[in-house]
Amino acid sequence: MNDLDYDKSLTSHVEDIAAGDHVVAAAFLEGAPAFALANGEIVFAAGNNRRIAVHPDAAILVTASDSRLIVTGGDDGRIFLTSAAGTTQEVANEGGKWIDAIALREDGAIAWSVAKQVRARDAKGVVKSFEAPSSVRGLAFMPKGYRVAMAHYNGLSLWFPNIVGEPETLKWAGSHLDVIISRDGQFAVSSMQENSLHGWRISDKKDMRMTGYPSKTRSFSWSSDGEWLATSGADACVVWPFHSKDGPMGKAPKECGVRAPKVTQVAFHPKSPALAVGYEDGWILLCRLADSAELLVRRTPDGTPTTGRKRAAISALVWDSDGKRLLFGAENGDAGMLTLPV
């Protein structure tokens, strides 16, 4: 056990928030902390915990958000946009079929998938559809051009919704889950069923294997300079270097926040080379990349029965745009916010 006393702790700067159900995502909307819950609600934490039943009697499965909006996809087959003011707008209704993946572009364009069907709705509301070779579990907008990267069985497809023609494919055998694109648009990285990551340099489709995880990677975060990719799934936050033209090829990743429990959520600070790391036992550490120095943000007491089978895993972790507040949520409905001391 390395649950030792941490010299420096931020725990007194954390405010508890009762989100009330499995937290699927956390976001700051116009600076206001908000949670998307598995019970279909969005909760605004400020003031009186205002609750909006965005997906009544349904579960929110997937979300994407920027500093203004959160878009949610549910097992009711519906997609809603919710703003900081709490107004909701239905964007799509797929007739009860589960929304499997969702992505949001800066200009307000949204992409989502329902099994093999992928749709992209541009900022003007024009929807284009594409049928992927197999079910799509991950979506990401590429930074340049109106283009959607999708993860499916045996690789990725890069689709221009406004251009007729076959999408470019990046192949690798196996089932690909999430997909993330580097800030400069040069690299694509997917998480895989077999507890590994796969990367491609898009220009020449060169493969990169990133293996050794004991569980699936389901949370990614780029550093503010775009040179580091933090990942969940191991008993430390594994951070891959992307500063050279070869990406992480032949380079060892950095590790920080080493503990026995596995990392479930990662969030790079938006300005400093430091990151927040959430664990399957509900702990959160703040780690500095350069020397792996750690600050304790949250610890869960031993032996306390929680609603989950074990101490509930951190399931959402996000910084505000200034990097002053860190919002988190757990699978059992616990949540909270760290406000960094000035």
Add this chain to the structure above:
Amino acid sequence: MTESTSDKIPVTVLTGYLGAGKTTLLNRILSEDHGHKFAVIVNEFGEIGIDNDLVVGADEEVFEMNNGCICCTVRGDLIRIMEGLMKRRGKFDAIIVETTGLADPAPVAQTFFVDQDVQEQARLDAVVTVADAKWLSDRLRDAPEAKNQIAFADVILLNKIDLVTPEELREVEARIRAINPYAVLHKTNRCEVPLSAVLGRNAFDLDRILEVEPAFLEVDDHDHHDHSHGHDHDHGHGLKHYHDEEMQSVAFQIDGDVDPHRFMPWINLITQKEGPNILRSKGILSFKDEPKRFVFQGVHMILDGDLQRDWKPGEKRQCKIVFIGRNLNEESLRSGFMACAVEPQH
């Protein structure tokens, strides 16, 4: 391995060839007053006549795992659906997966052993196969899927028995037994069985493996229909013995102990080499100098085994293994197993 199974959601897999009566059984399960709440994963919407919040359409996407094991296929859609369902834990206490009539049950079953996240949340309870008494014999000849479903089953509902004569019924029963003598067989009309016959079976629970012997598996469903044709001399016994050319079950027994240093490499080798042909395997072993019974069960190449309870005082220490599969080489399996015995066998 030490984790209790009780807090994992039980999953019942419902298979059966087209038209056998799967949907009838599903509707019965959902409409009966049993106090359970089910999440149901179906291959086609609209077949279920019952309102249920948690009916999920599946796509039956089967894919291979990248682990060098060619028979290690899983249902990708099921992994995805399980992940979503776990966000609604508390809304249901059991899951039923209905497969299409042409589906191979193996990828469904394997999903619950191969995917770590699914395995942490759910446990396979049983594979229940509904078979049509009138047409099954034909399907066993012309549809490999039907044979797979019978071979794979823990529970078989031989349905629509009012459409066949007692002779035909015995015939089809014998054909089932030639393939799978270990499943619990119920003879039904309109899938009328108590729900306890299909749910809460714990068929993959290592504590229950081989608890029942094939000879004790003949369940009397009070099939009075049979008695109306009273001239049948051998009714109730005299099951015909068939040999299925392709699919068989083999069972071996050793009185006394096996050497785990011989048995473990052998069973691993056999399941690796013959994995694609071995649909199910089960065994209870007495290891030399080990006070506990070793129990395993397998689906193709995936083996799940553990030391279980102590051998009881006075309990005869012996080893039994069973394979159900395609084109099994009985002699080679027998000699391989016998070579693991501590005392020479004959």
